[in-house]
Amino acid sequence: MKFHGALTAMVTPFKNGAFDEESYRALLDWQIEQGINGVVPCGTTGESATLSHEEHKRVVRTCVEHVAGRIPVLAGAGSNNTKEAIELAKDARDAGADGLLLITPYYNKPTQEGLYQHFKAISAEVDLPFIVYNVPGRTGVNLLPETLARMAKDIPQVQGTKDATANLHQVSDIAEYCGKDFMLISGDDFTVLPLLAVGGCGVISVVSNIAPAWMAGMCKAFAEGDIEKAREYHFKLQPLSRACFLETNPAPVKTALSMMGKIPMEFRLPMVPLQPENEAKLRKILTDSGII
Template sequence: MQFRGALTALVTPFRNGAFDEEAYRAFIDWQIEQGIDGVVPCGTTGESATLSHEEHKRVVRTCVEHVAGRVPVLAGAGSNNTKEAIELAKDARDVGADGLLLITPYYNKPTQEGLYQHFKAIAAEVDLPFIVYNVPGRTGVNLLPETLARMARDIPQVVGTKDATANLRQVSDIAEQCGKDFMLLSGDDFTVLPLLSVGGCGVISVVSNIAPAWMAGLCKAFEEGDLEKAREYHFKLQPLSRGCFLETNPSPAKTALSMMGRIPMEFRLPMVPLQPENEEKLKKLLADAGLI
């Protein structure tokens, strides 16, 4: 299974404090109709940190069932507790996910050796492709290119990475050290086009929640060698990407989708509604983009 092009890190809609399965199914249909290349349930954007284990498993199961093979499903299954990550990974495997998005352990700040052993332990229990998610701004630890290259050599399940460092030197080092068959995916909507230019194969995106056709279009144009069109999409997406990070993700994305009539405007603490001034800025960005 290849994870390429534009994959959306899906928001998780809530209604009255619970997972809104009906809105989620409709949202998945819209994403696929808009041309998205894959979906990622229960990532950071899906508020996985505040889902119970039962809710997490239900969201992944609902996603896999509803997608029904139309696009790849890369299920979020990471944890800072290796045993817990194995449990979530096994469940995602059992319900039919195509692969796993596994964040580096957060808060406990493992060494590079600890990171390697974490993924090795999961691989010993679950035989699915892994996309390793490196986001030092949230985890407090940076997975170095040489460690990732070691994983790619030694752990067959490690087939790619989602890089959210926004460090193009590090991205280039990964492409150099891990080889052309390693799936290098952007985890930073602002740098998708530069990452593609050094050998990346796509993005796991926040902004594609609200503009899936544009992000899919960017990746497709690049793959077809139409750099001018890819740049056009890049600059069309930049204001919306800024809007998605006016405050902590996913509050802006969920607010935007509510304004677009796609999901209810509901968050789970500690995520909260946007400050009024930021809500107005976001509304203007959406109006300027023709999305509302």
Template sequence: MELRGAFTALSTPFKDGQIDETTYRDFIEWQIEQGIDGLVPCGTTGEAATLTHEEQGRIIKICVEQAKGRVPVIAGAGSNSTREAIELTKMAKDAGADAALQITPYYNKPTPGGLVEHFKAIAAEASMPFVIYNVPGRTGLNLLPEHLKMITDAVPEAIAVKEATGNLNQGAQVIEQCGKDFNLLSGDDFTVLPLLSVGGCGVISVISNIMPAAMSGMCKAFFNKDHEKALDLSLKMAPVNRAMFMETNPIPVKTSLNMMGIFPEASFRLPIVPMQEDNKPKLKKILKEAGVI
């Protein structure tokens, strides 16, 4: 399975504390119309940590139904509990997702051997393509390239990594260890373009929630060897990228979607709270200058 281009780590709209299904379906349709290459429901940006398993299964099912096979769906299905990750992966597989996004177990900080056994156990119960998610800023564990190679050797389902360290040297070593055919996806919007140059095949992106055409267009331009256009799009997104992390993700991106009129509400589930009032005008100014609103 080849994963290529820009995949949006979808934000989840809420209404009165519940999933806003109508808005979510409309949002997915807009993403596809804008040229996005794939969709990732129930990741960090989708506030998966505050969803029940039932809600997570429903969101994945909505996404698969709405995508209608037009673009691949990589469903967030990871957990720091192997048993829970198995249950979530079965749910994603039953819903018809093309692949499962599997975060390295957070808080537990397993050894390399523990990581291998974790993913082997999931694959034994729910075999489907896995995208391993390496985000040490949230998990407290950095999956090194040599340990990723141990996983891919033991678990054929592990076909890709979402590399969110922002470390280009580490990204390059992933290709060195796992080979040029391995799917290296950026998980850090600041470093997509340089990561493509060392063998990356795309990105699971936050900013593509609000700028899907730009992020997808940058990847396409790079693959078409139009490096000037790719650089221009990268530079256009740079200030917005910074704005997406002026507060904890997904606060800025969901607030942006509300400012754009795509989400009727910018509501969150605790412990995430709405954007600080003094940051809203700053965000609006950046979005206006970038032509987003």
């Protein structure tokens, strides 16, 4: 399975404290209608850290069932507990996911060898493509390009990475060390276009929750060699990227979706509503961009 183009890191809508399955299914349909290339349930943007295991599994199963093969589903299944990651990975496999998004263990701060052994242990239990998610700003540890190249060579399931470092030096090293068949995917909405330029194949995006056609359009334009059009999309998306990170993700993007009438305005602690001044800024950016 080759993951490419724009994949949306789906929010998880809540209603009265529970998973809002009706809104979620409608969001999936809208994403597909807008031309998105894939979806990612239960990542950071999906508030996976606050979902129970049963909720996590239900969200993934709902996503796979509703998408019904129309686009790829890359299921979030990571944990800082290797045994827990294996459990979530097995359930996503059994649900029919096309691949797994596996974050590096957070809080534990493992060594590079510990990171390698974590993914090797999961690979012994689950035979699906792995996209390794590196986001040092949240995890406290950076998966180095040399370690990723070792994993790509030794662990067949490790077929790509979601890089959220915004470090173009690092992503260039990854492209060099891991080769052209390795899926280098942006995890940072601000630097998708530069990452594509050094060999990336797409993005797992927060912003595409609210502007799927624009993010997919940028990736498509670049793939077709229309750099000027891709650049136009890049600058069109920049205000939305700033808006979606006015406060900690996913509070801004869930607020934006609520303003668009697509989900209820509901969070799960410790996520809270935006400060009033940031909500006003968000509304203005969405209005100026024609989103609402």
